[in-house]
Amino acid sequence: MLKLGIIGTNWITQQFVEAAEETKSFKLSRVYSRTEAKAKTFADKFKADDVRLSTDLDEFFASEDFEVVYIASPNSLHFEQAKQAVLNGKNVIVEKPSTSNIHEFAELEEIAKAKSVFVLEAARHIQEPIFKKISDFVDRNRADVSGATLSYMKYSSRYDDYLDSQNPNVFSTDFSGGALYDLGVYAVYDAVVLFGQPDAVNYDAEILSSGVDGSGSLTLKYDDFDVNIIVGKTKNSFMPSEIYFGKRTLLFDSAGDITKIQASDEKKHITDIPADKSDNPMDSEAVEFARIINQNDQTTYKQLMKYARIVNHVLEQARMNAGIVFKADKEK
Template sequence: MISLGIIGTNWITEQFVRATDITKTFALTHVYSRTEAKAESFIEDLEKENIKISTDLDAFFKEDFDTVYIASPNALHFSQAQKALENGKNVIVEKPSTSTIQEFTILEKLAHEKGLYLFEAARHIHEPIFKKIEEVVEKHRDDLSGATFSYMKYSSRYDAYQAGKNPNVFTTKFSGGALYDLGVYTVYDAVVLFGQPEKVDYDAEFLDSGVDGSGALTLKYSNFDVNIIIGKTKNSYMSSEVYFGRDTLLLDNGGDINHLDWADDNKNITDIPTTKSENPMDSEAREFARIMTENDHASYDKLLQYARTVNRILEQARTSAGIVFDADEEK
């Protein structure tokens, strides 16, 4: 197995480590946390032993492990990934991997120069259910006439924000907001299924902090539009859809996809059989490890192109809406 260091001791890092245990792909050996107590509690919850703890990031990257998984606040991704690559570590970084396309370009160039891997962890595109969506879209591509993707989920941190606190996910300092949290899933949906759009426009609903609480994103392609609805300040139970003229592919969600149906012109709805892992990060852990072990550069280049396109669209979208991150001023 590939030795793994992680940055962050939150629920998503725990989920990723458990996925690597199930798939027997990566072996956790090192943990970085700002406090030793948090790291110890995290390791204890995972029932792991002999894990090296670091509270100093420079010291952490000098340790002997192969790959780092980064799940810190968005604005920290770039500097941490850059430092990892400079120290010879392969990088798996949660989406979005950077705050700006300039940052992404720097990381991509550095990874290439060092002969290392840089993965953006968009876990849902690796799941079997998404592969089934790709099959359906490809089969009916000649009739493709657009899509609507919806992902709106009331944030567990929004109450704190309304109470006058300053959660990272709702600040420009940490590159927060709906687009860069939930929207990235739906942009991945569009890019993987339809490619790069010709035009991007985002109409955002702003919070006082300067980030978007929700919004409507339009991706214009040559023959159709993709409409995206996202939000962190409200809940929506709207399904997502891909249109093929008279027929429609129904997704129960634009980000966390659990069920697929096919609806015909007569309103007959047919279930599309597929599978869903109990741990949604199983498939990406398996695929990243496979690419690294087999040196499958064709698959790697494809994922890198997706990530590059998605990060460019995210920046174009927030620029069109007038969303400015602190990271923009650091260019």
């Protein structure tokens, strides 16, 4: 198994480490946190006495205890931490979006190439078998595609904190927050993987007083159809996502956390499409990323990097279109 270091001790990091160890893809070796107490609490969850702890990033990245680092810090920290990892010869798995803007992405990609290491953006849902069912359906019926509506809206547990003037990271331009750069990434990945790079991007966003988007409607224009993306962190929606094929429709319950797929025929009869769904949605991602690194699979890596490059470009286009400026933009 590949030795794993982690940055971030939140629920998503725990889920990834559980997936990594359950699938025997990675073995947790070192934990970084700003406080030793948090690092120890996280390591203790996995009952691993040989896991080492770090509170200093320079010491963490200089360590030979791990070959791959998983980064799940606030968005604005992804670039500098991933860059430091790459410069220390580490392979990187970084939560999406991997960078705050396309300039950071281009620099990270160039450095990774020079250092001959992998930088993998953790779009875990496109690795799941249930998403691949959707992709296969689209491929078989590509000539009939006539548009899509992708929806991912969930009331954030941190929005109440925001309303209470606590200014959490996810609603701050300092930390590259907002709905688009959180839940919206899933839907943009769906569109890019299924349909490719759009010709034009327009984002009609509900801007909060902090300067980030609380929700919004994103339109991606392709040659013969549009993909409409509805995203939000300030309200709940139960609207399914749909891909249109003229009189027929493919339905799935979420643009991000897909658990059910259905197909409607020309007579509007709806049938379920059987699909596998793991209890841990990161299982497939952990297995595939470990395989890419172990086998030095440059072909798959280049395809994933292409997706990531397009997604990050679309995100920035949409953000600029809506007038959302991050602190990271001003630092360039």
